[in-house]
Amino acid sequence: xxxxxxxxxxxxxxxxxxxxxxxxxxxxxxxxxxxxxxxxxxxxxxxxxxxxxxxxxxxxxxxxxxxxxxxxxxxxxxxxxxxxxxxxxxxxxxxxxxxxxxxxxxxxxxxxxxxxxxxxxxxxxxxxxxxxxxxxxxxxxxxxxxxxxxxxxxxxxxxxxxxxxxxxxxxxxxxxxxxxxxxxxxxxxxxxxxxxxxxxxxxxxxxxxxxxxxxxxxxxxxxxxxxxxxxxxxxxxxxxxx
Ligand SMILES: [Zn+2]
Ligand SMILES: [Zn+2]
Numbered sequence: 505x506x507x508x509x510x511x512x513x514x515x516x517x518x519x520x521x522x523x524x525x526x527x528x529x530x531x532x533x534x535x536x537x538x539x540x541x542x543x544x545x546x547x548x549x550x551x552x553x554x555x556x557x558x559x560x561x562x563x564x565x566x567x568x569x570x571x572x573x574x575x576x577x578x579x580x581x582x583x584x585x586x587x588x589x590x591x592x593x594x595x596x597x598x599x600x601x602x603x604x605x606x607x608x609x610x611x612x613x614x615x616x617x618x619x620x621x622x623x624x625x626x627x628x629x630x631x632x633x634x635x636x637x638x639x640x641x642x643x644x645x646x647x648x649x650x651x652x653x654x655x656x657x658x659x660x661x662x663x664x665x666x667x668x669x670x671x672x673x674x675x676x677x678x679x680x681x682x683x684x685x686x687x688x689x690x691x692x693x694x695x696x697x698x699x700x701x702x703x704x705x706x707x708x709x710x711x712x713x714x715x716x717x718x719x720x721x722x723x724x725x726x727x728x729x730x731x732x733x734x735x736x737x738x739x740x741x742x743x744x745x746x
Pocket of ligand 1: 551
């Protein structure tokens, strides 16, 4: 057997939280399987069998039960009540998809040989493509995560702190130095809080240490448009009033 049936490709919707924490999901896939009523049970319709031969090990040989035809001798195929001569029937296959920490949108997970079957052909694969729906708060950029947070002018000028709930439900504090002035559209980076790195072989078991997170701090929209010099001027004004 050298030909292989085409792969069955199915998409699986996952959340960013699923990719962050890892999860398992069951997916029902309909596939063709060899009809058991008219196919040889010895070789499951393939016509060949793997036989253990002394000295040579496992050798492919024509099936002795059906003499290589793959068919059940007592059954006339045209009137098989199971498949009506198609030699295959449809069935639902449940595959359990292990979504590992750090996997990405568009990543493919292959289940070799679990797809369509056909007589005298290698079984096809089932390929599951992960499709991540967008998260209302977090945005993924490679192994980094970005969060947009809007500050009031007072917070931008005199420091701020807020509790951020992470994808796994954990809360942690984001804060600035009280004397730090935050400019509009600036970034604050929190190390080790981004996405886990998927299958980094030399960094196993240290996923937490590999996370990076960028917190994008957005200035609240001021009533009028001002340029950066004006902004710094207002900052100086506010500081002198205190
Ligand atoms: Zn057979
Ligand atoms: Zn049949």
